[in-house]
Amino acid sequence: MCDLMNDLIRKLFVDKTDNIFLQFFRFIFVGGTAFIIDFSIYILLCYLGINYxxxxxxxxxxxxxxxxxxxxxxxxNQSQIENRAVEFNIFLGISIxxxxxxxxxxxxxxxxxxLGLILSKIIASFLVLFWNFGARRLMFYGKKLN
Incomplete structure (x- = not known):
């Protein structure tokens, strides 16, 4: 049983993968971290009176x-783009x-x-998540979503 759990944890969090479901799981995890950073800064700046x-x-x-x-x-983590500057510029373009x-x-x-600032930010972030995942997977991994 422990070996099965260790294999699952390794597969979910450690091993390189081209499996779209594992990549999406990881993307949600990473996106959640980025969302916390994004949302916290957004709320702070709005609280300080900066335009939303x-x-x-x-x-x-x-x-x-x-x-x-x-x-x-x-x-x-198996990007087909070897030049980090090119990779970052593509990532930045998708992000823009x-x-x-x-x-x-x-x-x-x-x-x-x-709808209000907070609810609007949550809905917009959720909708944009699908653009970000699809575009990044296609550009960095070079495979169509299937």
């Missing part, structure tokens, strides 16, 4: 650095598209639908 769209941009880009490190070393989606969704939810 500016706060979202600052928080998003700070969390991108943590997300990059964890994603490329743990989630998509995600940030644009986030800003549009925040504006829609806060200013048009009046």
């Amino acid at each position: 769209l500016i706060a979202a941009a600052v928080a998003f880009f700070i969390s991108v650095i943590a997300n990059y490190i964890l994603s490329t070393s743990w989630v998509f 598209v995600g940030w644009v989606f986030t800003e549009i969704l925040l504006y829609l939810f806060v200013d048009i639908l009046s």
Whole structure:
């Protein structure tokens, strides 16, 4: 039984993998960490009186650095891109598209639908998660989602 648990833990958290379900599990874990960083900075900046769209941009880009490190070393750790500068620029490009989606969704939810800053941020983050995973898996791993 212990060997089975050790194998499961190793498979989930340690071994390199190309399994889409394990990668998505890890991506959710990494995304959760990045979300905590992003959300905490967003709330703090909003509390300090900074416009919510500016706060979202600052928080998003700070969390991108943590997300990059964890994603490329743990989630998509078999990247087909060998040049780290190219890899980071691709990651940043995908993140910028995600940030644009986030800003549009925040504006829609806060200013048009009046959902509130916190609920709007949570919904936007959840929706953008699927863009980020699909685009990063395709770009870093070079395989279509199937």
